[in-house]
Amino acid sequence: MPRQTAQSFFTPEEQARIEAAVRAAEARTSGEILPMVVDASYEYPRTEILAGGLLALALAATLSWIFGQASLWVFLPLYLLGYWPCTRLIRNLPDLKRRLIPAAELAAEVEERALLAFVEQGVHHTRDATGILILISLFERRVHVLADRGINHAVPKETWDEIVQLVTAGIRSGQACEALCAAIKRCGDLLEEKFPRKADDSNELPDLILS
Structure with missing residues (x-):
């Protein structure tokens, strides 16, 4: 069986559904949501x-x-x-x-990859510092959610843990697309409550990255 890659993890139809979920969530808020799938966070x-x-x-x-x-x-x-x-x-x-890799090392590398992507993709440069990165790292089989400083003071850390569990459970059950769309909607709900959409808002980040 061929190894699954970030490019093939979601079908084209699923990719379209995810991008639509991002657009729908961002239509209600000034925040930005970036789902990202990578083959691995590190080569080990x-x-x-x-x-x-x-x-x-x-x-x-x-x-x-x-x-x-x-x-x-x-x-x-x-x-x-x-x-x-x-x-x-x-x-x-x-x-x-x-x-063969300790669980703590896997988790640390995924967190580091999320921080790197956060900077590389400009999630920390949104106008109101309200960007959210949802990173799926396939090799490690881990999900990491990282929110910018404008959000973290208003949303408890446990909320991001819940979103991680939601996506992780969906991947394990073969419902990755549905779970990710639900997580994106949940992020949109949180952002809408704290950071409603402004009249001059624009789309500052991609709606999905497969790397």
Whole structure:
């Protein structure tokens, strides 16, 4: 089964539904909502190096014991020959690779990726500092919501946790598009209450980014 990417995570019809949900939410508020899907928040090269190295070590040790009477001169060439294929194997088995990474590291990398996207996409440059980023990171299977300073003083952190749980549950149940649209509507409700639309509002951010 081919690995799912950000570009293929939503069908064209689902992408259109998400963009429509963003436009509908932003029509009621001066805030900006940016859903974003990325393949991964980080490449985790250390995991590939360590896990691939250990796998190559185990294979070389086993083969040298069976066929070379545990000779160091048999072990070393086998290890050197096996190291690169083993690291590539770990890279190409994302489910295994993810299980080898501590949960805290996965969460930290997704949060860092969200902060980077927040700056790169200009979410922090909206006129009233009322931008919201909803980041879905596929490799880590995590969702992160980041709101600008104009919103955070008015909305408790628990609200963003609820939105994360809403999207995460939808992805797990195979209803990612419906869940994301519901999360966008929820963000629109929050923004409408605190930051109603102004007469001269304009669309300052994209309605969906797949990266």
